[in-house]
Amino acid sequence: MVASVVVFFGVSSIGDPLGQLRLEPSISAEALQRYVDRKHLDRPLLVQYGLWVKEAVTNQFGTDLLRDREIWPDLVKAMGRTSQLVLPAEAIAVLFAAIVGVTSARFRYSVFDHGFTLLSFLAYSLPTFWLALVLQVAVTSFYNSSGIRLFYTAGLSSPNPGTGLSFFIDRLQHLALPIFVLSVTSVAVYSRYMRSSMLDQLGSEYVRLARSKGVRERRVLTAHAFRNALLPFVTVIGAHLGAVLGGTIIVETIFDIPGMGTYFYNALIARDVYPLMAWLMVTSTLIVVFNLVTDLVYAVIDPRIRYE
Amino acid sequence: MISVPRGGRPAVRTAMAPLAVVSLAFTGAFADPAGLHDSSADPPSGGTAILAHEQPPPSLNPYTVQGASGGTRSVAQFIFDGLLVVDPSTAEWVPELLAELPEVTEDPFTITYRLKTDSLWSDGEPITADDLIFTYDTLVNPDWEIANRAGYELITNATRVDDHTVTFEFASPYSEYRALFHVLLPEHDLADEDFNTVYDTNVPVSSGPFVVAEHSEGEQVRLSANEHYHLGRPLLDEVIVRSVPERLTAVQQLRGGEIHIMDPQAAPDLMDQLTAIPDATTQVISSLVYEGLFFNFARPPLDQSYVREAIAMSIDREAVNQVLVVPLNPESTPIASTVLAPEQQGFQDNYGAYHADPEGAIALLESNGCTRDDDDVFVCEGERLEFGYVTTAGNERRRLMFELVQASARESGIQLNAEVTEGAVQFGERWPAGDFDIFNVGGGNANVSGFSGYFSCEGGTNHTEYCNSELDAHLEEASNAASLDDFVAAMNAADQELAGDFAFVPMFFIHYAVAHSNDLQGVVVPSTLLNPGYNATFHYRTHEWFLAE
Numbered sequence: 001m002v003a004s005v006v007v008f009f010g011v012s013s014i015g016d017p018l019g020q021l022r023l024e025p026s027i028s029a030e031a032l033q034r035y036v037d038r039k040h041l042d043r044p045l046l047v048q049y050g051l052w053v054k055e056a057v058t059n060q061f062g063t064d065l066l067r068d069r070e071i072w073p074d075l076v077k078a079m080g081r082t083s084q085l086v087l088p089a090e091a092i093a094v095l096f097a098a099i100v101g102v103t104s105a106r107f108r109y110s111v112f113d114h115g116f117t118l119l120s121f122l123a124y125s126l127p128t129f130w131l132a133l134v135l136q137v138a139v140t141s142f143y144n145s146s147g148i149r150l151f152y153t154a155g156l157s158s159p160n161p162g163t164g165l166s167f168f169i170d171r172l173q174h175l176a177l178p179i180f181v182l183s184v185t186s187v188a189v190y191s192r193y194m195r196s197s198m199l200d201q202l203g204s205e206y207v208r209l210a211r212s213k214g215v216r217e218r219r220v221l222t223a224h225a226f227r228n229a230l231l232p233f234v235t236v237i238g239a240h241l242g243a244v245l246g247g248t249i250i251v252e253t254i255f256d257i258p259g260m261g262t263y264f265y266n267a268l269i270a271r272d273v274y275p276l277m278a279w280l281m282v283t284s285t286l287i288v289v290f291n292l293v294t295d296l297v298y299a300v301i302d303p304r305i306r307y308e
Numbered sequence: 309m310i311s312v313p314r315g316g317r318p319a320v321r322t323a324m325a326p327l328a329v330v331s332l333a334f335t336g337a338f339a340d341p342a343g344l345h346d347s348s349a350d351p352p353s354g355g356t357a358i359l360a361h362e363q364p365p366p367s368l369n370p371y372t373v374q375g376a377s378g379g380t381r382s383v384a385q386f387i388f389d390g391l392l393v394v395d396p397s398t399a400e401w402v403p404e405l406l407a408e409l410p411e412v413t414e415d416p417f418t419i420t421y422r423l424k425t426d427s428l429w430s431d432g433e434p435i436t437a438d439d440l441i442f443t444y445d446t447l448v449n450p451d452w453e454i455a456n457r458a459g460y461e462l463i464t465n466a467t468r469v470d471d472h473t474v475t476f477e478f479a480s481p482y483s484e485y486r487a488l489f490h491v492l493l494p495e496h497d498l499a500d501e502d503f504n505t506v507y508d509t510n511v512p513v514s515s516g517p518f519v520v521a522e523h524s525e526g527e528q529v530r531l532s533a534n535e536h537y538h539l540g541r542p543l544l545d546e547v548i549v550r551s552v553p554e555r556l557t558a559v560q561q562l563r564g565g566e567i568h569i570m571d572p573q574a575a576p577d578l579m580d581q582l583t584a585i586p587d588a589t590t591q592v593i594s595s596l597v598y599e600g601l602f603f604n605f606a607r608p609p610l611d612q613s614y615v616r617e618a619i620a621m622s623i624d625r626e627a628v629n630q631v632l633v634v635p636l637n638p639e640s641t642p643i644a645s646t647v648l649a650p651e652q653q654g655f656q657d658n659y660g661a662y663h664a665d666p667e668g669a670i671a672l673l674e675s676n677g678c679t680r681d682d683d684d685v686f687v688c689e690g691e692r693l694e695f696g697y698v699t700t701a702g703n704e705r706r707r708l709m710f711e712l713v714q715a716s717a718r719e720s721g722i723q724l725n726a727e728v729t730e731g732a733v734q735f736g737e738r739w740p741a742g743d744f745d746i747f748n749v750g751g752g753n754a755n756v757s758g759f760s761g762y763f764s765c766e767g768g769t770n771h772t773e774y775c776n777s778e779l780d781a782h783l784e785e786a787s788n789a790a791s792l793d794d795f796v797a798a799m800n801a802a803d804q805e806l807a808g809d810f811a812f813v814p815m816f817f818i819h820y821a822v823a824h825s826n827d828l829q830g831v832v833v834p835s836t837l838l839n840p841g842y843n844a845t846f847h848y849r850t851h852e853w854f855l856a857e
Binding site: 022067143152253256258 | 548
């Protein structure tokens with residue numbers, strides 16, 4: 001609720017949402033007045049906010065400013081497209097980061113550890129948009145030199161993607177690059193936390209005890225240290241969701257994916273506070289839900305934790 | 309026009325068709341980019357061409373869409389035909405859905421349209437006079453949120469002469485009548501529909517070469533060939549209009565064969581990338597949309613003509629042109645007329661006094677009693693010649709322009725300070741409130757409504773307090789002109805008034821680019837976009853586009 005107030009008043013106070021329209025001589029005063037009337041733009045901001053709350057609660061966020069289109073159906077579509085991007089990216093990032101983190105901790109200060117430490121810092125510091133553009137150039141150059149279409153540079157599907165397996169492969173070819181770009185930063189962050197967490201566990205007394213009892217190293221790692229190391233790892237994943245959703249704004253814009261990120265970008269460019277507010281409410285809810293899921297996962301990972 | 313086939317550096321093409329007597333509202337100048345129209349060849353049919361446009365269409369309705377309408381135009385031009393269209397070979401308006409040019413009478417001012425008798429809608433129904441009258445009724449119906457009713461509101465009577473002929477009577481002459489009815493609406497499909505929403509996402513029945521087959525909102529619009537198209541079935545089976553907001557992505561897509569054609573706003577760095585693509589042709593289209601600096605007459609000493617003149621003389625428009633425009637179009641020069649392109653008959657240099665002359669500016673200020681202060685800035689009648697220059701945040705072109713303008717003005721003892729403002733504040737607050745000294749904004753004087761909006765005393769977007777009744781009278785004459793000659797003469801006279809008042813400084817015309825794969829042939833790109841309406845862009849005769857085998 002606080003966020004909605006901040007965003008509504010913040011975005012509304014930036015400037016007149018009809019500013020660009022007012023510059024166009026071809027837009028009649030009558031047309032401009034329709035926008036003002038439709039969203040009560042001549043009323044005080046507090047009243048406008050109140051009317052927005054009413055619309056959001058009773059009418060699924062109502063309509064946008066410029067097109068008078070219903071917001072909720074568009075948002076649902078966008079969420080569906082973004083989930084095709086975010087879920088695989090996060091799954092890959094979690095899996096890869098866990099493997100890298102555990103291996104780095106197990107072989108601390110080895111070439112592998114140093115190598116992945118370097119790569120992690122590199123990946124974390126790479127600007128997402130730069131990586132995306134470089135990959136697009138590389139993939140296009142590969143296609144032009146070899147004639148083999150490994151991946152597409154943008155969009156969700158080809159003009160005629162077919163059905164079944166053909167459709168799946170086509171979608172994969174389109175989403176591979178954005179998924180990779182989105183997962184790179186997550187891998188960098190998660191793997192560092194996993195390594196650190198594993199090192200804590202590997203240095204603890206119960207691990208030393210297990211080793212002294214002759215428990216095999218693989219079992220020490222997987223059944224004892226890894227499971228306990230998962231708790232902070234899961235916490236980081238939950239907390240990182242906001243950054244991932246933020247990352248989709250850049251990734252979806254560059255890779256031309258009409259998901260939540262593009263929805264936010266377009267609304268911001270249009271200075272349309274209504275879809276922006278809906279986006280904010282949905283993403284806030286998602287983050288809250290994801291944190292709740294994270295808490296529930298704690299109980300699964302560590303049987304000592306129980307919620308009453 | 310610049311044409312760059314197969315990855316070379318831009319080479320100037322001078323194959324400009326001789327232009328007839330035209331106004332910018334009446335015509336366009338086009339050229340065949342690479343001799344692609346070989347009528348002796350038998351072009352292959354079939355295939356899908358993909359167009360990348362920066363914006364998705366907010367709606368498919370060209371009459372109600374407002375604001376970012378480029379996305380709508382990019383689709384509408386494939387699916388709607390109008391009564392008239394500009395023919396590239398003659399650069400004149402020619403009939404499209406009409407059997408002949410409209411018949412015009414002067415007193416009273418009437419226009420008689422005779423539709424082709426064999427044209428069909430995409431569903432096979434005939435296109436008749438009833439559709440034309442229905443279109444008119446729709447456009448003047450107050451229930452519908454029509455973006456611009458200019459011209460239609462002057463019609464006092466519509467008479468159905470026969471099945472394919474309609475006569476419209478106007479309350480007063482309307483010189484821009486050729487741009488009316490750029491889209492015809494099917495009565496049998498729309499009669500009981502809500503016109504505000506019916507074309508939001510789909511257009512079931514249309515008159516153009518393609519029809520909407522599928523619309524994935526925000527993503528792409530798939531268009532399929534109109535089997536009943538009045539000029540014959542299109543050679544392509546499909547056209548897909550895809551929204552690709554990131555230009556650099558679109559460049560890679562063109563390079564990798566994922567799209568066939570794109571139409572971004574031209575910029576030097578973008579052009580370098582486009583022209584480096586092998587097997588693609590890049591062409592630059594100049595326009596009559598200008599970048600200009602507007603003076604606020606309500607802010608002394610800008611109310612003094614000699615101060616505005618001195619500023620105009622201090623600005624090195626040639627240097628700005630060299631840096632920002634010549635890399636796109638080597639033939640470009642600083643704006644000499646805001647109403648006509650140099651290649652148009654009737655063109656005259658109205659802004660000769662605006663050439664850079666720092667010494668002249670200094671002499672002018674000194675002759676009016678201005679003196680320099682300790683910072684070498686002139687002070688006139690107690691007012692220091694130091695002005696805020698409002699420009700748009702994040703706009704690289706405008707940033708560069710400011711730096712060049714500031715440097716040259718400083719040589720003449722005039723200090724300009726950048727007030728870099730976020731677009732919504734700049735256009736939504738500061739411009740309407742008149743909260744500026746000098747304001748950088750784009751505009752177009754090509755037609756009466758654009759010109760009068762900014763510069764008429766009662767102009768809806770005039771926030772500079774500039775007012776010249778003679779200019780208004782000339783625009784009124786232009787609006788009511790019954791002949792092209794009269795129209796051009798009146799527009800020139802208005803432009804001369806504007807120039808003589810030093811009401812603003814026109815800097816340069818904005819350029820657009822069209823880049824297409826050489827696989828896609830039959831694309832005809834205008835060298836100058838004189839009428840940024842629906843009938844004068846590269847979408848001309850898209851039913852003749854084809855993919856090379």
